[in-house]
Amino acid sequence: xxxxxxxxxxxxxTTASADATFRVRNLNVTARGKTLLRDVNVSIAxxxxxxxIGPSGAGKSTFLRCLNRLTDLTPEIRVSxxxxxxxxxxxxPSVDPDALRxxxxxxFQQPVVFPKSIIENVLFGVRRxxxxxxxxxxxxxxxxxxxxxxxxxxxDRLNDSALALSVGQQQRLCLARALASEPEAILMDExxxxxxPKSTQAIEELILKLKERHTIVLVTHNIGQARRVTDWxxxxxxxxxxxxxxxxxCCDALLENPQCxxxxxxxxxxxSLP
Amino acid sequence: xxxxSNVIFPxxxxxxxxxxxxxxxxxxxxxxxxxxxxxxxxxxxxQMRQVGSAGGIFYNLLGTLILIAAALVISAPIATxxxxxxxxxxxxxxxxxxxxxxxxxxxxxPSIVFGIFGFIVFVKFFGWGKSWLIGGILLAxxxxxxxxxxxxxxxxxxxxxxxxxxxxLGLRQSQIIWSVILPQSxxxxxxxxLLGLARAAGETAPIMFTATIFxxxxxxxxxxxxxxxSLPYHIFILAxxxxxxxxxxxxxxxxxxxxxxVFALSMIALPFRLRLHDxxxx
Numbered sequence: 001x002x003x004x005x006x007x008x009x010x011x012x013x014t015t016a017s018a019d020a021t022f023r024v025r026n027l028n029v030t031a032r033g034k035t036l037l038r039d040v041n042v043s044i045a046x047x048x049x050x051x052x053i054g055p056s057g058a059g060k061s062t063f064l065r066c067l068n069r070l071t072d073l074t075p076e077i078r079v080s081x082x083x084x085x086x087x088x089x090x091x092x093p094s095v096d097p098d099a100l101r102x103x104x105x106x107x108f109q110q111p112v113v114f115p116k117s118i119i120e121n122v123l124f125g126v127r128r129x130x131x132x133x134x135x136x137x138x139x140x141x142x143x144x145x146x147x148x149x150x151x152x153x154x155x156d157r158l159n160d161s162a163l164a165l166s167v168g169q170q171q172r173l174c175l176a177r178a179l180a181s182e183p184e185a186i187l188m189d190e191x192x193x194x195x196x197p198k199s200t201q202a203i204e205e206l207i208l209k210l211k212e213r214h215t216i217v218l219v220t221h222n223i224g225q226a227r228r229v230t231d232w233x234x235x236x237x238x239x240x241x242x243x244x245x246x247x248x249x250c251c252d253a254l255l256e257n258p259q260c261x262x263x264x265x266x267x268x269x270x271x272s273l274p
Numbered sequence: 275x276x277x278x279s280n281v282i283f284p285x286x287x288x289x290x291x292x293x294x295x296x297x298x299x300x301x302x303x304x305x306x307x308x309x310x311x312x313x314x315x316x317x318x319x320x321q322m323r324q325v326g327s328a329g330g331i332f333y334n335l336l337g338t339l340i341l342i343a344a345a346l347v348i349s350a351p352i353a354t355x356x357x358x359x360x361x362x363x364x365x366x367x368x369x370x371x372x373x374x375x376x377x378x379x380x381x382x383x384p385s386i387v388f389g390i391f392g393f394i395v396f397v398k399f400f401g402w403g404k405s406w407l408i409g410g411i412l413l414a415x416x417x418x419x420x421x422x423x424x425x426x427x428x429x430x431x432x433x434x435x436x437x438x439x440x441x442x443l444g445l446r447q448s449q450i451i452w453s454v455i456l457p458q459s460x461x462x463x464x465x466x467x468l469l470g471l472a473r474a475a476g477e478t479a480p481i482m483f484t485a486t487i488f489x490x491x492x493x494x495x496x497x498x499x500x501x502x503x504s505l506p507y508h509i510f511i512l513a514x515x516x517x518x519x520x521x522x523x524x525x526x527x528x529x530x531x532x533x534x535x536v537f538a539l540s541m542i543a544l545p546f547r548l549r550l551h552d553x554x555x556x
Contacts, residue, residue: 115458178442
């Protein structure tokens with residue numbers, strides 16, 4: 001049975017690439033002569049939660065940042081290979097990286113709220129990306145906050161400082177800010193690692209709800225979380241001094257019956273306990 | 275031996291610190307002692323009379339404030355552009371260090387050189403004559419390095435996560451500058467301006483040939499041939515005449531007012547500097 005599912009995983013990986021949201025081929029990333037990622041191949045199908053697990057420092061975050069070209073912010077990073085979003089190469093000269101990032105939401109490890117009010121934080125991106133009237137902006141803010149399950153908690157204090165919110169609320173505020181501009185995909189870089197269990201649960205429930213309309217790529221250290229929310233998993237491990245995808249499979253198959261020695265070792269180590 | 279050095283070295287440091295504090299206190303004490311008798315309400319509201327031996331310093335103080343304000347307004351946009359070039363636009367480290375070197379060189383130019391430069395370029399070449407605006411421009415040039423470096427430090431101290439978050443939302447660099455970088459670093463501009471002005475406000479050399487005269491000016495009426503009176507130049511001229519006891523009292527009074535003005539500028543800058551300090555350690 002497990003063997004079969006792995007087979008499916010492989011066939012999924014090759015055949016689904018035509019309509020994949022993200023398709024990564026031969027991705028190599030170097031910084032100052034050191035190879036961070038080598039020969040990464042991944043296809044991420046639409047409207048699913050694609051999890052990325054692996055040991056610390058293997059390059060999970062770097063991979064995630066290649067998908068929306070956030071790596072551009074670090075001048076010493078060199079990226080080669082083919083990364084496609086909705087069929088278009090993200091590094092094509094005709095692609096505007098800012099427009100690309102506007103279509104892909106990003107959630108960081110630590111919530112990043114601007115020292116402004118809650119409402120200003122929600123609308124921070126969307127009111128600069130699109131010309132919307134005040135009335136429409138108010139609707140957008142309410143929709144985004146509802147989608148992030150934060151509306152009921154903040155509806156009476158939209159003009160209060162966002163810094164007064166708890167860390168868990170701040171992370172949902174960041175999610176609302178990303179959702180406000182209606183992204184097609186959302187990249188999450190260990191979004192719950194700074195949160196308490198209750199806030200973590202809230203984010204996980206949101207992820208399951210959001211995948212109905214969005215493709216979600218989730219980097220996580222928490223194997224339990226991977227088991228609860230992801231559909232497909234890739235394990236990025238260090239091989240010959242550089243990170244690479246050791247194994248890709250559907251979630252249960254990879255966690256229950258890993259085929260690759262590095263993945264077995266990673267899952268067997270203490271950090272991977274749910 | 276070691277114990278002795280543990281005592282002697284701190285003691286030496288303490289003596290140096292005491293010496294510096296004593297100098298400052300002594301200076302302020304002497305100026306206050308001689309200047310306070312000249313201070314009165316009319317000293318601030320009355321204009322100078324009898325070649326400085328009577329009357330007040332209304333137009334001198336006003337002229338200095340005009341020069342300061344002009345320098346502030348002129349330097350702010352230039353410093354902002356320079357700081358953004360240095361901290362945001364320039365990606366090569368060598369280009370950044372060259373611009374840094376330029377700023378330090380500019381900071382080291384003697385004030386009298388600025389005065390001569392302004393005299394040749396504006397007074398002679400452009401034919402403006404003495405004008406408050408030339409003084410403002412020269413003082414702006416003088417404080418430019420201080421303002422720019424202060425703003426650069428503030429931008430550099432800005433947590434990288436804000437830039438990443440705004441970039442991740444799809445904002446353009448120009449939008450990030452206006453919505454993230456400048457709103458969170460403008461206090462650096464204020465601090466640098468005030469500290470720069472605290473030095474520049476007392477300078478005589480850059481304005482004596484270009485912007486200020488001793489008597490016969492009130493409010494500026496235009497740009498060409500429109501000098502102002504000023505405190506530093508007033509003190510400079512009175513000091514050459516101070517054997518007259520009436521002039522002496524006015525001289526010390528003016529010096530005290532200039533000193534208070536400069537202290538005030540430093541004091542206003544203090545909360546902004548403390549805020550920077552707090553955030554750096556938050």
